Amino acid sequence: MAPSLSNARVEKQEPLASTAYGTFAQTTYTGADNQTRTWESATRKTRPAGSLIDGVGIVAILEKESGPEILLQKQYRPPIDKICIEVPAGLIDPNESAETCAIRELKEETGYIGKVIEGGLGITPVMFNDPGFCNTNLNMVHVAVDMSDPENQNPKPELEENEFIDCFTVPLKDLYAECRRLESEGYAIDARVGTLAEGIEVAKQWKLT
Structure with missing residues (x-):
């Protein structure tokens, strides 16, 4: 055969x-x-019954006069013994949609209030993080953060007792160069951040926009 x-x-x-x-x-x-x-x-074992995904990753774009900035996080990850550069993310609750999960996790981890972008870019197809080793999967959810909203002027995270997260922003156009710089300083780059940065550079290189 x-x-x-x-x-x-x-x-x-x-x-x-x-x-x-x-x-x-x-x-x-x-x-x-x-x-x-x-x-x-x-x-x-954490995926809720009936859910197609384990959780979400959140591409939160802060809308500023100087241009769009992406909201990133620094978080220590014991399996690699490094501080990792990540997007906000979290596990989905029972009977929760990807949209609701993203807005909730963004508020809890960063303090920002956002709105899921309308259209096909709002929520990606289901993505598998490392299918050669694990069944973990997620939707990437793209969220716009209105910086004119008073609630976003002084965001206050609602972190759990064992969560220690530092938030910072990077101009979206500079994301790839910033990943290179952060890696040179010893940080680990999460694949979701690196892939997004690479995609922006590919679009620039081949003048897709």
Whole structure:
């Protein structure tokens, strides 16, 4: 039989270890070449029943007279032992939409009040963060922050006791160069931030806009 991706399928999955937040398992699957193999991976346990996603990432754009700025965060991440440059993000609650989750998490983590951008750019298709290792996925939600709104003049985050987050902004046009600079200073760049920055540079390079 000729190899075909339509042959690929999971035969069974056996847990190897489990915690409150996830399971490490061995999957037995049939590959494109119709051969049986095994694969070890992680599975989140926090996704609410009936939800298609684990959470959201938030591209929050502050609308300023000098030009649009993206809201970023610095947060220490123990798995890589580095401070990571990230967009605001969070896990979705039961029966919560991606839009509602994004507005809630933005307010909690940064203090800013925003509105989801209308049209196709508002919410992206479901994205898988690292499908070779984990089933974690999300929607990226694009949010406009009106800086003329009095509530956004002195934003006050509502962080949980174990959350320590520093917020800062970068002109959107300078995001790629800023990622380079921050990396040179020892920060880790989250893939969502880096991919957005790269996309802006690709658009510049090939004059897509």
